[in-house]
Amino acid sequence: MKEKIAIxxxxxxxxxxxxxxxxxxxxxxxxxxxxxxCGYSVIEVTSFTSPKAIPMLRDAEEVMSAIKREPxxxxxxxxxxxxxxxxxIDCQVDLFNLVMSVSESHNRANLRMSCDESFATLSxxxxxxxxHNIRVNISLSTSFGCPIEGxxxxxxxxxxxxxxxxxxxxxxxxxxxxxxxxPSLVTTLSQRTQELFSGITTLHFHNTRGMGLANxxxxxxxxxxxxxxxxxxxxxxxxxxxxxxxxxxxxxxHMLDLMGYxxxxxxxxLLNAAQQLTDLMGRIxxxxxxxxxxxxxxxxxxxxxx
Numbered sequence: 001m002k003e004k005i006a007i008x009x010x011x012x013x014x015x016x017x018x019x020x021x022x023x024x025x026x027x028x029x030x031x032x033x034x035x036x037x038c039g040y041s042v043i044e045v046t047s048f049t050s051p052k053a054i055p056m057l058r059d060a061e062e063v064m065s066a067i068k069r070e071p072x073x074x075x076x077x078x079x080x081x082x083x084x085x086x087x088x089i090d091c092q093v094d095l096f097n098l099v100m101s102v103s104e105s106h107n108r109a110n111l112r113m114s115c116d117e118s119f120a121t122l123s124x125x126x127x128x129x130x131x132h133n134i135r136v137n138i139s140l141s142t143s144f145g146c147p148i149e150g151x152x153x154x155x156x157x158x159x160x161x162x163x164x165x166x167x168x169x170x171x172x173x174x175x176x177x178x179x180x181x182x183p184s185l186v187t188t189l190s191q192r193t194q195e196l197f198s199g200i201t202t203l204h205f206h207n208t209r210g211m212g213l214a215n216x217x218x219x220x221x222x223x224x225x226x227x228x229x230x231x232x233x234x235x236x237x238x239x240x241x242x243x244x245x246x247x248x249x250x251x252x253x254h255m256l257d258l259m260g261y262x263x264x265x266x267x268x269x270l271l272n273a274a275q276q277l278t279d280l281m282g283r284i285x286x287x288x289x290x291x292x293x294x295x296x297x298x299x300x301x302x303x304x305x306x
Contacts, residue, residue, distance in 0.1 A: 002260060002262035004261070004263075006042070006225060007252065007264075009229065010044045010204075010228050011035075013046055022056060028059070033068050036067070038273060043076070044076045044228075047079075048079055048080070049080045064077065064092075077095075080111075097173075098137070098139065101177070102157050105146060105149050135171070137171035137172070138171070138173065140160055140172065140174055140175060141175045141177040145180030154189065158196060161196050165199070171199050172202070173201075174190070174193060176205045178206065179209050181211065184218070190203065194222075205227075206235070206236070206247065227247075227252065230246035232249075232281075232286065232287045233251075233286030248287045250271055251288060253265045254294055254295075
């Protein structure tokens with residue numbers, strides 16, 4: 001039997017939130033409905049952040065309420081605080097994704113709070129989620145490095161893992177927010193996290209410096225079986241100048257399928273969705289697979305000159 005690896009899609013939250021031009025609500029709903037047919041474990045639909053903070057996702061309630069839900073897919077959303085949590089509860093979000101940075105500087109730049117203040121806020125959200133029997137995933141940004149502070153000590157990351165593990169969260173994501181991860185570091189932190197936390201550990205990589213898929217392989221070798229990715233490679237971080245987007249979903253699935261893992265994904269449907277996203281965004285996306293096609297796609301020999 002093939003070993004199962006869960007693929008979690010983040011394009012309509014992480015990918016869209018940095019875009020300048022508003023993506024129409026109907027287009028978001030259509031794309032999510034397409035993605036629901038591709039075999040994902042989790043689709044992060046949107047963020048219940050203040051519409052003033054992220055205008056792109058100001059239609060969170062409308063999108064979450066209008067999508068067609070498939071029973072095999074978990075529909076998650078980013079939840080920043082109690083107010084956002086209540087909005088998400090009203091929309092029947094399946095999984096809360098809570099985010100904070102383990103880097104003090106990055107957390108203050110991104111969330112305008114200290115790490116301890118974020119922990120206090122998120123602890124309240126976790127308690128509310130538990131009361132409503134909603135699962136919670138904690139995304140620890142800058143786990144593999146901070147663009148402001150540089151390297152982050154293993155002790156700093158593990159301290160936050162332990163604090164959230166004590167709150168009995170369902171999952172913890174180690175997030176390479178600005179593409180500073182490298183394989184040996186991924187191996188070390190992945191192993192340490194699994195020693196400290198009995199729930200689901202997910203890895204979230206960006207391809208900023210071209211090591212995204214290499215980092216995935218390091219995570220797999222360390223025992224990780226859940227990964228975030230973004231359709232077309234859309235996404236990025238405003239605090240990492242020159243950064244490219246997240247690792248590309250279709251490239252990740254293509255690689256893992258070739259290696260004999262069971263992703264549960266339909267690559268043809270995924271590539272079709274990526275092409276639709278390209279058309280929607282009106283520009284070429286980072287996906288190399290979308291340009292070249294899978295390795296099973298063969299070509300006619302070149303025409304010989306007369």
